[in-house]
Each structure stands twice: as C-alpha cells, then as structure tokens.
Amino acid sequence: MSFQTDPRVDADESVATDPESEPLVSVENLQTYYDTGGIRSSNPVKAVDGVSFEIERGETLGLVGESGCGKTTLGRTLVRLERPTGGSVAFDGTDITTLSGEELTAWRKNAQIVFQDPDSSMNDRLTVGKIVREPLDSYDWKTPRQRRARVRELLDLVGLQPEHYYRYPHQFSGGQRQRIGIARALALNPDFVVLDEPTSALDVSVQAKILNLLEELQAELGLTYLLIAHDLSVVRHACDRIAVMYLGNIMEIGEAEQVFTEPANPYTRTLLSAIPSPDPTVDRNRIPLRGSPPSPRDPPAGCPLSTRCPMKVRPDKWDELSEDLWHALDVLQDILRERSKRADNLPTQIRRRVGLEDPTADFATIRDSVFEDVSVPESVATELDETERRLAEGGEPAALEYLRERFGSDCDAVFPDDHAVDATGRTSRCHRHREGDDESTAVDRGRFGR
Numbered sequence: 482m483s484f485q486t487d488p489r490v491d492a493d494e495s496v497a498t499d500p501e502s503e504p505l506v507s508v509e510n511l512q513t514y515y516d517t518g519g520i521r522s523s524n525p526v527k528a529v530d531g532v533s534f535e536i537e538r539g540e541t542l543g544l545v546g547e548s549g550c551g552k553t554t555l556g557r558t559l560v561r562l563e564r565p566t567g568g569s570v571a572f573d574g575t576d577i578t579t580l581s582g583e584e585l586t587a588w589r590k591n592a593q594i595v596f597q598d599p600d601s602s603m604n605d606r607l608t609v610g611k612i613v614r615e616p617l618d619s620y621d622w623k624t625p626r627q628r629r630a631r632v633r634e635l636l637d638l639v640g641l642q643p644e645h646y647y648r649y650p651h652q653f654s655g656g657q658r659q660r661i662g663i664a665r666a667l668a669l670n671p672d673f674v675v676l677d678e679p680t681s682a683l684d685v686s687v688q689a690k691i692l693n694l695l696e697e698l699q700a701e702l703g704l705t706y707l708l709i710a711h712d713l714s715v716v717r718h719a720c721d722r723i724a725v726m727y728l729g730n731i732m733e734i735g736e737a738e739q740v741f742t743e744p745a746n747p748y749t750r751t752l753l754s755a756i757p758s759p760d761p762t763v764d765r766n767r768i769p770l771r772g773s774p775p776s777p778r779d780p781p782a783g784c785p786l787s788t789r790c791p792m793k794v795r796p797d798k799w800d801e802l803s804e805d806l807w808h809a810l811d812v813l814q815d816i817l818r819e820r821s822k823r824a825d826n827l828p829t830q831i832r833r834r835v836g837l838e839d840p841t842a843d844f845a846t847i848r849d850s851v852f853e854d855v856s857v858p859e860s861v862a863t864e865l866d867e868t869e870r871r872l873a874e875g876g877e878p879a880a881l882e883y884l885r886e887r888f889g890s891d892c893d894a895v896f897p898d899d900h901a902v903d904a905t906g907r908t909s910r911c912h913r914h915r916e917g918d919d920e921s922t923a924v925d926r927g928r929f930g931r
C-alpha cells in the first residue's frame with residue numbers, strides 16, 4: 482500500500498495547481514476529551530490530547546500503542562463519530578470539526594469505519610443484503626432496484642457470493658462477517674476508511690486474507706486508510722507510515738520501515754522490543770516499561786512517558802549516582818505513584834480524621850527494601866528523609882512532588898517538542914533529540930538496557 486508521488490510532476494507547480502497533491506486528511510492539535518460536562522468536567526479524560534499529522538491520498542497510516550492510549554477515540558474523531566474538544570481536522574480542505582446537521586450527514590459519506598468486532602455493529606436479525614444496504618437506504622441512494630444491484634456488486638467486491646444476500650450473519654465465519662462489514666463501509670464509495678483493529682478478532686489464517694482484501698480494495702478504489710492495530714507485525718507490512726501513540730499523544734511518526742528498523746522514540750523502542758524475534762538466535766534485548774500507564778485524567782506534567790521512560794534524562798547534578806541507586810529512586814517513585822492512585826489517597830490530616838492509616842507507617846519498610854542492595858550516599862539519604870517528612874505532611878502527591886523537584890529533569894517538567902529525526906520526515910517527541918543531548922552515553926545505555 483505504498484504512496485508515491487509522480488516524479489514527472491514538478492513539486493512546486495503541483496502544490497500551486499493540483500488539489501490532489503494536498504493531503505486528504507490534515508489534523509492540527511486535535512483534542513478529544515470525555516466527561517467535559519457535569520461534576521467531573523474540571524478533570525476530563527484526555528483521550529486524544531493535541532495531535533497533529535497528515536494522511537496522504539491513497540496512503541495507509543498505521544496507528545499503534547497500548548490499550549487505552551486513545552487510538553479508537555482518534556479514529557472515531559476523524560470520521561466525526563466523536564466531536565473534538567479542540568483543534569481541527571481538514572478533510573479534502575474542509576474543516577469537518579465544525580460541521581453539523583445536514584452538512585455533517587452529507588460529509589459522512591466520505592469517511593467510514595470498519596470495527597474490530599463486526600458482530601457488535603450488525604443486527605443479527607437482518608439479512609446480509611439488508612445490512613450492506615442500510616447506508617444506501619439511509620441516504621436514499623438512487624432507486625431500490627439500483628440499491629439491490631449495488632449490494633450485489635459490493636458482495637462480489639469483498640469476495641462473497643450473490644446467494645449470500647439472503648443469509649444471516651450468524652451463518653458466516655468471523656472472516657466472512659468482517660467481509661460483510663467492509664462491504665457495508667464501502668457502500669457509499671468513501672474516500673477514507675478507518676480500520677479499527679479489523680483483524681484482531683480473527684484466526685491468524687484468516688487475518689492475512691482480510692488484509693490482502695483491504696489492500697486490493699485500496700488499489701482498486703483509491704482508498705485512504707487509517708489502520709489501527711495492536712499487532713505491530715500487521716502495521717509493518719500493511720502500512721506506508723506508522724504513528725505511535727501514548728497517553729493521547731503521538732510520540733513518533735514516520736515511514737513504516739524506518740520506524741521498525743531505527744525506532745527513535747524510547748516508547749517505540751520498548752514496543753518493538755516486546756515483539757518476539759522469529760529467529761531464536763537473535764538476542765533481542767527486551768526493554769520493559771516500569772509501572773502502569775498514568776490516568777488520562779491526570780497525565781504527567783512534562784513528557785507523557787516520563788513516569789515510565791527507561792531513557793529519562795538525568796540532571797547533571799546527579800551524574801555520579803550509580804545506575805542501581807538511580808533505578809531504586811525510580812522504583813520508589815513508582816510505588817508512591819501506585820499508592821497515590823488508590824482510593825484512600827487523601828491528605829494525611831483527612832485520613833487521620835476519618836480513621837485511615839498513616840501514609841508514612843510503612844515508608845521505612847519500603848525504603849529498606851528498595852534501597853537494600855544499593856549504597857546510598859549522605860546527599861541522597863537526606864533527600865529521602867525529607868521525602869518521608871513530606872509524605873507525613875501531604876501524602877503521596879507531596880512526596881512525589883518533592884522527589885520530582887530534587888531528582889527530576891526537563892522530562893518531568895517540560896512537554897517535549899516534535900523533532901525531525903531523519904531525512905524522510907520522521908518525527909519523534911523526546912527531549913533526547915535536542916541538540917547537545919547524546920543518547921548513547923554510558924549512563925543511558927546502562928539504564929536503557931536494564
């Protein structure tokens with residue numbers, strides 16, 4: 482599914498005169514927050530938190546990231562099943578974020594979505610013909626006879642038989658049901674299709690067939706895809722470019738092969754390191770992420786990955802600390818963060834008032850076990866004593882704030898810029914790419930290899 486520009490077309494001229502050379506989808510600082518009304522409105526779920534990218538005509542852009550990072554929300558926002566809370570999406574030059582009523586209904590024909598689980602979006606009591614015809618009926622497309630003919634054409638297009646028209650979805654296998662879902666999505670001849678994990682509910686043997694079908698349809702109909710996937714090997718082979726998402730942000734975006742062979746962002750590296758190598762003689766160093774993802778209601782102040790990043794920048798002042806001690810400090814912060822997520826996370830005074838335990842009660846035990854095998858210099862021991870005092874006064878948030886202040890760096894405090902990381906236009910959001918930061922120092926290698 483490769484997108485190539487025609488070398489015979491002069492680039493400058495084409496930009497000026499040919500709207501076809503413009504990206505089909507241009508996303509600028511897009512935000513989709515949930516729970517923006519009611520009592521929780523001051524602290525919404527920031528499912529998509531300011532992303533910018535483009536999708537070229539005829540291209541397949543892959544979207545990957547851990548569960549809950551915002552992939553589905555982003556896909557649904559691009560086809561206006563969700564209304565964004567900020568930013569813009571230009572589709573073929575039109576800002577679709579502000580469309581409503583009839584304009585929105587008319588536009589929706591251009592952009593469709595194929596769901597992971599076709600069953601959830603199909604009425605099992607309708608025949609396949611009726612299911613595929615639904616969008617044509619709702620848009621009052623041509624005559625009923627022409628609609629029936631269009632459905633037969635669509636069934637043929639996705640590899641189903643004419644006689645399937647009168648059968649019911651439960652009479653089909655998972656792969657065939659996904660073909661029905663694809664036929665329905667294509668009924669109104671869209672330009673753009675969001676494929677939300679279209680093969681992850683299917684058997685491995687069927688997955689490749691559906692991906693091949695999608696590729697053939699793309700070539701035949703000139704479709705543009707956003708392919709959301711958990712399985713990185715799927716995106717490697719099916720996509721032209723890949724966007725890697727974490728906690729509502731795009732951490733890296735670039736050509737698929739480049740992202741796979743030379744991942745620039747620490748998050749991409751951790752994701753790729755988790756794929757088992759098909760060659761058992763290749764020793765791929767697994768790079769685990771510590772802890773669990775932060776809540777999208779309360780993302781970290783600096784880099785989204787800062788609470789888990791294995792490559793976090795260390796302030797110069799602590800350069801001399803051993804790797805083991807630095808790691809132990811990270812672990813201590815992870816423990817405090819996990820504790821602070823618990824429901825009993827209330828300032829100490831309130832906890833005591835309502836009869837809950839003293840948050841410092843087990844700090845000494847935690848401290849002993851985390852720093853058991855490392856030598857702690859006086860300078861760090863003093864900071865840990867003060868951390869304990871802050872914990873007693875203001876609970877985990879106050880202790881964490883203190884540790885961030887004393888041991889944190891820009892990673893904890895400043896949202897990183899997007900940096901160009903190669904000549905193909907790939908970008909990565911990480912302070913490590915700033916001029917002067919050398920990511921291959923021994924300290925970083927030690928931490929990253931952990």
Ligand SMILES: Nc1ncnc2c1ncn2[C@@H]1O[C@H](COP(=O)(O)OP(=O)(O)OP(=O)(O)O)[C@@H](O)[C@H]1O
Pocket residue numbers: 515516526527528546547548549550551552553554555777
């Ligand atoms: N309708 C909703 N109301 C409130 N929060 C929501 C809603 N839909 C999603 N979320 C939250 O938004 C965040 C992003 O969810 P989303 O489904 O977009 O992630 P995802 O990357 O697609 O996950 P998965 O791979 O598991 O499908 C999650 O924290 C999720 O709980």
